[in-house]
Amino acid sequence: MKAKVYVSLKPGILDPQGKAIQHSVELLGFGGIADVRQGKYFEIALDDSDEQQARESVARIAREVLSNPIIEDYRVEIEE
Amino acid sequence: MKFGIIVFPGSNCDHDAYHVISKQVGQPVDFIWHRETNLSSYDAVIIPGGFSYGDYLRAGALARFSPVMESVKKFAASGRFVLGICNGFQILCEAGLLPGALIRNRDLHFICEHIYVRVETSDTPYTNEVQAGSVRRIPIAHAEGNYVCDDETLDALRRNDRIVFRYCDRQGNVTAVANPNGSRDNIAGICNAGRNVLGLMPHPERACEDLLGSSDGRDIFRSLAATLALAA
Numbered sequence: 001m002k003a004k005v006y007v008s009l010k011p012g013i014l015d016p017q018g019k020a021i022q023h024s025v026e027l028l029g030f031g032g033i034a035d036v037r038q039g040k041y042f043e044i045a046l047d048d049s050d051e052q053q054a055r056e057s058v059a060r061i062a063r064e065v066l067s068n069p070i071i072e073d074y075r076v077e078i079e080e
Numbered sequence: 081m082k083f084g085i086i087v088f089p090g091s092n093c094d095h096d097a098y099h100v101i102s103k104q105v106g107q108p109v110d111f112i113w114h115r116e117t118n119l120s121s122y123d124a125v126i127i128p129g130g131f132s133y134g135d136y137l138r139a140g141a142l143a144r145f146s147p148v149m150e151s152v153k154k155f156a157a158s159g160r161f162v163l164g165i166c167n168g169f170q171i172l173c174e175a176g177l178l179p180g181a182l183i184r185n186r187d188l189h190f191i192c193e194h195i196y197v198r199v200e201t202s203d204t205p206y207t208n209e210v211q212a213g214s215v216r217r218i219p220i221a222h223a224e225g226n227y228v229c230d231d232e233t234l235d236a237l238r239r240n241d242r243i244v245f246r247y248c249d250r251q252g253n254v255t256a257v258a259n260p261n262g263s264r265d266n267i268a269g270i271c272n273a274g275r276n277v278l279g280l281m282p283h284p285e286r287a288c289e290d291l292l293g294s295s296d297g298r299d300i301f302r303s304l305a306a307t308l309a310l311a312a
Contacts, residue, residue: 013183013228014183014184014186014226014228014262015184016184016185016186016187016188017184017188020188065137065141065145066137068138068141068174068181070173070180070181070228070229070230071181071183071228
């Protein structure tokens with residue numbers, strides 16, 4: 001079983017990297033870019049076969065390690 | 081009194097802190113490897129600057145899972161003294177010993193320069209030999225020093241006199257221009273509710289000798305030593 005975890009900065013938290021990327025994208029010639037926010041993506045391979053169990057484990061991993069809840073949100077997806 | 085300097089893989093200001101405690105403060109000090117869990121012989125521990133675990137994931141995020149950190153939490157809860165400098169401040173925030181978080185500097189640069197901070201309170205074990213309102217010239221060296229917290233936390237920090245250092249200009253004015261990294265309310269250092277845990281982004285250990293350009297950081301270590309001497 002595989003888990004995918006997406007960690008993104010909470011709305012309102014400054015993202016200077018996203019801003020710098022946006023600027024580069026505009027230099028490439030793309031107009032109309034309203035905003036770029038940079039996040040993190042994790043793939044976790046699990047021995048678990050119980051989806052509910054896996055979801056709970058990964059949520060805890062995401063909450064306590066992969067993200068800092070003061071500044072970040074996370075989203076978990078479970079794949080077979 | 082005995083000091084301990086906690087060393088993680090990637091710590092790189094541990095020797096500076098050791099030098100200051102042994103030579104400038106003149107007190108016994110040990111290095112404590114991060115796998116150590118017995119802190120019973122120490123009165124104060126310093127979590128030094130550097131790049132613990134290469135700043136992987138987030139600055140300080142992985143160090144907080146090192147075995148020593150559970151002991152540091154108990155050490156702090158028992159009222160003994162924990163000083164986190166730069167990466168040490170980031171680790172203390174990640175570990176929940178101090179509120180808030182340190183994110184990328186507003187302007188993305190790694191900033192390495194001498195700046196000015198105003199000492200906001202002398203009511204801490206780290207600043208009791210320093211006059212509140214005095215201005216200190218101390219270096220910073222970080223890419224993630226932008227202090228963020230929610231309104232409620234900021235309110236609690238202000239109300240309880242827990243903002244210990246704020247970025248300012250040479251005259252001591254706390255202004256947006258004097259804020260090097262975008263920190264909320266120009267915060268450079270805070271303490272916990274018990275006032276025994278302090279975290280700050282500037283490096284006082286690099287400002288303890290005139291030869292190094294400033295000795296303005298020395299009083300922070302002297303204050304702590306004076307506090308420990310009184311407690312002994």
